[in-house]
Amino acid sequence: MNAISPNPSRAYDLNFARYVYENIDGGERLRMCMQCGACSGSCPIGQQMDHGPRKLFMMIRAGMKEAVLTSNTIWNCVSCYNCVVRCPRKVPITYILHDLANLAVREGFDAAKKADNARFAKAFMWSARKYGRTDERLVTGIYYFSFGLLEGMKRGMGNQKIALNMIKTKRMHLGMPHAIKAKDELQNILAKAQEIQDRHGKGA
Amino acid sequence: MSDKPKSQTVLVVGGGIGGISAALEAAECGAEVVLIEKAPTLGGRVAALNRYFPKMCHPTCGLEINYQRIKKNPRIKVFTMAEVSGISGSKGDYTVTVTTTPRHVTPACTACGDCAKVAASEVADPFNYGLAKMKAAYLPHAMAFPMRYVVDPSVVGTPEGQAIKAACKVEAINLDEKPESFALQVGAVIWATGWKPYDPKNLTMYRHGEIADVITNVEMERLASHDGPTKGHILKPSSGEAPKKVALIQCAGSRDLNHLAYCSRICCLASMKHAAYVREQYPEAEVDIYYIDIRAHDKLEAFYQKAKADPGIRWIKSKPSRIEKGASGEPVVCGENTLSREVYANAYDLVVLATGMQASAQPPAGAQLDDYGFVVSEEGVFGAGVATGPLDVSMSVQSATAAALRAVQAVRS
Ligand SMILES: Cc1cc2nc3c(=O)[nH]c(=O)nc-3n(C[C@H](O)[C@H](O)[C@H](O)COP(=O)(O)OP(=O)(O)OC[C@H]3O[C@@H](n4cnc5c(N)ncnc54)[C@H](O)[C@@H]3O)c2cc1C
Ligand code: SF4
Numbered sequence: 001m002n003a004i005s006p007n008p009s010r011a012y013d014l015n016f017a018r019y020v021y022e023n024i025d026g027g028e029r030l031r032m033c034m035q036c037g038a039c040s041g042s043c044p045i046g047q048q049m050d051h052g053p054r055k056l057f058m059m060i061r062a063g064m065k066e067a068v069l070t071s072n073t074i075w076n077c078v079s080c081y082n083c084v085v086r087c088p089r090k091v092p093i094t095y096i097l098h099d100l101a102n103l104a105v106r107e108g109f110d111a112a113k114k115a116d117n118a119r120f121a122k123a124f125m126w127s128a129r130k131y132g133r134t135d136e137r138l139v140t141g142i143y144y145f146s147f148g149l150l151e152g153m154k155r156g157m158g159n160q161k162i163a164l165n166m167i168k169t170k171r172m173h174l175g176m177p178h179a180i181k182a183k184d185e186l187q188n189i190l191a192k193a194q195e196i197q198d199r200h201g202k203g204a
Numbered sequence: 205m206s207d208k209p210k211s212q213t214v215l216v217v218g219g220g221i222g223g224i225s226a227a228l229e230a231a232e233c234g235a236e237v238v239l240i241e242k243a244p245t246l247g248g249r250v251a252a253l254n255r256y257f258p259k260m261c262h263p264t265c266g267l268e269i270n271y272q273r274i275k276k277n278p279r280i281k282v283f284t285m286a287e288v289s290g291i292s293g294s295k296g297d298y299t300v301t302v303t304t305t306p307r308h309v310t311p312a313c314t315a316c317g318d319c320a321k322v323a324a325s326e327v328a329d330p331f332n333y334g335l336a337k338m339k340a341a342y343l344p345h346a347m348a349f350p351m352r353y354v355v356d357p358s359v360v361g362t363p364e365g366q367a368i369k370a371a372c373k374v375e376a377i378n379l380d381e382k383p384e385s386f387a388l389q390v391g392a393v394i395w396a397t398g399w400k401p402y403d404p405k406n407l408t409m410y411r412h413g414e415i416a417d418v419i420t421n422v423e424m425e426r427l428a429s430h431d432g433p434t435k436g437h438i439l440k441p442s443s444g445e446a447p448k449k450v451a452l453i454q455c456a457g458s459r460d461l462n463h464l465a466y467c468s469r470i471c472c473l474a475s476m477k478h479a480a481y482v483r484e485q486y487p488e489a490e491v492d493i494y495y496i497d498i499r500a501h502d503k504l505e506a507f508y509q510k511a512k513a514d515p516g517i518r519w520i521k522s523k524p525s526r527i528e529k530g531a532s533g534e535p536v537v538c539g540e541n542t543l544s545r546e547v548y549a550n551a552y553d554l555v556v557l558a559t560g561m562q563a564s565a566q567p568p569a570g571a572q573l574d575d576y577g578f579v580v581s582e583e584g585v586f587g588a589g590v591a592t593g594p595l596d597v598s599m600s601v602q603s604a605t606a607a608a609l610r611a612v613q614a615v616r617s
């Protein structure tokens with residue numbers, strides 16, 4: 001088994017590519033990437049990514065662990081699957097990006113923890129675990145205030161109009177958060193998913 | 205091997221450059237040869253090329269020499285418009301059933317063309333890959349062998365058919381001809397059934413058929429040919445104007461697990477040839493070649509170096525992700541330049557898809573095929589030319605010579 005370098009401050013890890021091939025979801029097919037660029041050329045978010053999937057995959061091969069795990073590419077993917085359907089090597093690009101994001105958090109990279117989408121994902125999972133659904137007010141609240149009190153209030157005020165419209169059209173409700181009926185069953189499912197992911201992450 | 209082969213005849217299926225070469229080599233070694241061709245003429249796909257790399261000569265010369273060799277060799281029997289419908293037996297003793305489609309024109313034809321003059325209806329022209337139509341009485345192309353017309357079955361039993369028949373002064377037209385079947389005893393079989401262009405309809409992101417000025421490489425060969433639909437002028441299909449900016453997209457359907465998993469081997473060189481066609485006709489024109497990596501196989505690196513020295517050709521390392529339709533209907537090629545990481549959207553007058561070579565439409569009856577549909581040679585049954593995998597003309601001829609040698613050994617031992 002390959003262990004990723006325990007020292008996150010090390011920029012390069014010559015073992016990184018092998019680690020990704022063996023431990024990241026879909027990573028075994030990454031070996032097949034031929035750097036054609038069809039993925040980055042297909043990506044609707046491409047302009048908002050620092051590297052884009054193709055270059056990121058080359059950086060993995062080059063062992064640029066830190067640069068990969070602090071990149072915004074792994075967070076900005078919106079799972080549209082444009083790249084996946086066009087990849088001539090059937091690389092499951094979307095899975096790989098998402099699992100790299102997970103790895104970046106697990107490895108404790110500051111950039112990963114502070115990434116916009118990481119904050120949102122955290123808020124989302126909190127709500128999903130607690131209520132079995134997303135409560136718009138709580139998820140946005142937790143997400144906004146993760147940037148600090150002042151910033152949270154600023155963002156909240158800035159989006160007041162949208163919030164009111166959502167209430168009007170019943171997309172957001174007032175009062176106590178609703179939980180789903182069989183919350184414990186969902187929690188079992190989530191626990192199982194976590195278990196599978198942990199096992200997968202260890203190359204089992 | 206102790207059993208003497210029962211038949212010493214070699215059957216060659218497919219009359220392209222591969223099949224023609226195999227038939228000639230076997231016959232010139234003294235074997236009796238039957239050559240079966242599905243189309244009304246020999247020549248196969250090379251007859252539809254404008255010029256050959258690497259020497260940029262015309263396919264006519266190569267074919268003409270081979271036709272002369274066939275005519276001079278009494279050991280070769282040629283059947284056109286014929287296909288193998290069944291095969292049984294084993295090495296040295298095969299029984300092959302051949303089915304023929306009526307040509308409706310007998311060997312008395314002098315190719316005068318009078319019948320075509322009175323034909324009114326038009327039929328699809330496979331030689332021009334659908335870029336043009338032809339009369340219902342036609343010569344498949346100028347380099348046809350045999351040099352004999354064909355009457356399309358659609359006019360049989362119509363007044364037009366009668367008029368076509370009446371136009372023939374030498375009474376070479378027989379509208380009553382029916383499909384026929386006959387059996388052959390042969391000792392060895394060579395499959396030389398060739399290839400077809402990968403269907404660009406499958407490449408939905410490149411929108412061939414939807415954007416008029418997106419064409420394929422085989423269509424480019426026809427546009428550049430003097431006997432093609434534009435008399436050799438490379439023109440935009442949408443407007444008939446000369447293109448100023450041309451894009452060539454490599455690996456269109458090849459090296460792609462969603463399409464053909466293999467490299468088609470010839471399309472990099474074919475595109476360099478197409479860049480040369482454009483640059484010769486329009487010295488001011490710019491040509492951009494989009495590629496994953498350039499594969500100029502074998503001894504052909506020099507051809508690549510020559511293309512690289514042309515300042516009018518730009519090389520863009522990128523597999524374009526899609527083609528979009530611009531404001532005036534022009535093709536806009538989109539993707540990521542993998543050297544600069546620039547995400548581009550470049551408009552062109554003409555885009556040529558370098559579609560790959562797929563094994564011929566019908567998998568040959570009785571032959572063993574690999575995962576991609578190409579023929580695997582075995583005892584008594586051999587592959588030649590592109591039927592065995594993507595090859596250029598000279599490699600097809602080499603593979604045909606090898607197949608002929610093995611077939612001759614099979615019928616003699
Ligand atoms: C765009 C393009 C450009 C190219 N340019 C060049 C070039 O410049 N130089 C070069 O060296 N090569 C070039 N090539 C490659 C060249 O076309 C092939 O090497 C050549 O056609 C191979 O000949 P073949 O006889 O094996 O196959 P084909 O030419 O396909 O001939 C096969 C023959 O078999 C017949 N047939 C098929 N099935 C049956 C059946 N069931 N029964 C009876 N008959 C059948 C077909 O009708 C056909 O006549 C190019 C290819 C492409 C795609
Ligand atoms: S599309 Fe696939 S093969 Fe091409 S660069 Fe992206 S991941 Fe690699």
Ligand code: SF4
Nearest residue numbers: 043077078080081083
């Ligand atoms: S799935 Fe992600 S990486 Fe792929 S094209 Fe969509 S946004 Fe881009």
Ligand code: SF4
Nearest residue numbers: 313314316317319372
């Ligand atoms: S079929 Fe008759 S009319 Fe037609 S080309 Fe031949 S000889 Fe001439």
Ligand code: SF4
Nearest residue numbers: 455458467468471472
């Ligand atoms: S020869 Fe060139 S264009 Fe053709 S499949 Fe191979 S790499 Fe692609």
